[in-house]
Amino acid sequence: MPDDRFAPAAELAAQAYEAKRRWHEAQAQLPVKEKVRILLELQKQDLPLIAARRPLRSWERPWDVEP
Numbered sequence: 001m002p003d004d005r006f007a008p009a010a011e012l013a014a015q016a017y018e019a020k021r022r023w024h025e026a027q028a029q030l031p032v033k034e035k036v037r038i039l040l041e042l043q044k045q046d047l048p049l050i051a052a053r054r055p056l057r058s059w060e061r062p063w064d065v066e067p
Contacts, residue, residue, distance in 0.1 A: 040062075043062060
């Protein structure tokens with residue numbers, strides 16, 4: 001008799017994998033300018049977290065790219 005206890009978890013994992021695949025596909029279609037904008041936004045979110053734990057290294061300090 002097969003063990004069906006894990007069937008819902010496997011189905012959810014498959015759905016999550018498919019959603020992630022579609023998201024990556026959509027991200028790949030974005031123009032380079034939008035990809036860079038997203039990257040800079042993620043860095044703005046990440047740097048305060050790093051700086052709270054330790055001083056930023058010289059190469060980690062963000063460039064002033066705001067107009």
